[in-house]
Amino acid sequence: MKKELTGVAAKVLSLVEEAVSSQGCTLWDIDYLREGADYVLRITLDTGKDGGVSIEDCERVHRALDPLLDEADPIDNAYYLQVSSPGVERDITLPRHIEALCGERVEARLFAPMNGRRVISGKLLGFDEGGCVVIEEGGKNLALPYEAIAKMKLLFDFSLRKS
Numbered sequence: 434m435k436k437e438l439t440g441v442a443a444k445v446l447s448l449v450e451e452a453v454s455s456q457g458c459t460l461w462d463i464d465y466l467r468e469g470a471d472y473v474l475r476i477t478l479d480t481g482k483d484g485g486v487s488i489e490d491c492e493r494v495h496r497a498l499d500p501l502l503d504e505a506d507p508i509d510n511a512y513y514l515q516v517s518s519p520g521v522e523r524d525i526t527l528p529r530h531i532e533a534l535c536g537e538r539v540e541a542r543l544f545a546p547m548n549g550r551r552v553i554s555g556k557l558l559g560f561d562e563g564g565c566v567v568i569e570e571g572g573k574n575l576a577l578p579y580e581a582i583a584k585m586k587l588l589f590d591f592s593l594r595k596s
Contacts, residue, residue, distance in 0.1 A: 434525070434526050434527070434579065434582050434583070434584070434585060435526050435527055436527075436528065436579070437527070437528075438463055438527070440465065441465040441474070441507065441508055442463040442464060442465050444507045445463050445465070445474065445476075445502070445507055445508075446460070446463055448501060448502065448505050448507060449463075449476065449498050449501065449502070452494075452497045452498055452501055453476070453478065453494055453497075453498070455497070456490070456493050456494045456497050457480065457490070458478040458479065458480050458486070458490055458494055459478065459479045459480070459481065460476070460477075460478065460479075461477040461478055461479045461519045461523070461530075462475075462477040462519065462524075462526055462527065462530075463475070463476055463477070464477075465508070465512070471512070471513060472508070472510055472511065472512040472513070473512060473513050473515055474502075474508065474512050474513070474514050474515070475515045475516075475517065476494070476498065476514070476515070476516045476517070477516075477517055477518070477519045478490060478491065478494060478516065478517070478518060478519075479518075479519060485518055485521070486517075486518035486519075490518075491516045491517060491518070492516075494516050495514065495516040498514065498516065499514060502514065521587070521589040522586050522587055522588060522589050523586060523587050524584065524585070524586050525539060525585040525586060525587060526585075528560070528579075531557065531559060531560065531566060531585075532559060532560075534557055534587060535557055535558060535559045536556065536557065536558075537556070537557055537587055537588075538554065538555065538556055538557070538587070538588040538590070539554065539555070539556075539557045539568065539585055539586065539587055539588055540552060540553070540554040540585065540586055540588050541553045541554070541566065541568060541577060541582050541584075541585040542582070542583050542584045542585070543577070543581050543582060543583060544581055544582075544583045545581070547577070547581065553568055553570055553575055553577065554568075554570065554588060555568045555569050555570030555571070555575070556568065556569040556570075558574065561576050563576070564578075564579060565577055565578050565579065566578075566579055566582060566585075
């Protein structure tokens with residue numbers, strides 16, 4: 434997991450955050466990565482509204498960011514701009530995500546087993562005073578060192594979905 438955005442993602446953050454907000458969305462995450470022979474700048478949005486991020490939200494934000502990024506030119510090489518939703522089982526990659534999702538069910542995958550287990554799932558309680566991520570599982574609070582978490586995601590209960 435990331436502690437903060439760095440490199441290209443950090444540069445882009447300062448350029449796009451206000452523009453994303455002006456379009457009625459919030460910035461969930463930024464990734465700059467190589468996919469095959471191509472480079473991709475992935476801007477992930479949230480709206481905080483029922484129904485989540487729509488394709489119209491993504492299109493509107495993409496149109497707002499494209500000229501802004503072209504003018505500022507923060508990336509040395511050619512890249513594809515992708516604007517998307519984090520999805521219902523979104524990845525939790527930054528400390529601010531943990532703070533925003535307190536009380537929700539999550540799954541944490543660890544780099545190495547703790548007490549013989551690499552996967553912990555339960556209710557996310559946030560950070561303790563030592564900076565560990567606290568998850569309530571089976572009535573017990575488990576404190577996981579932030580650096581020990583390889584991946585964490587929100588769990589969605591698909592059985593509660595209306596048909």
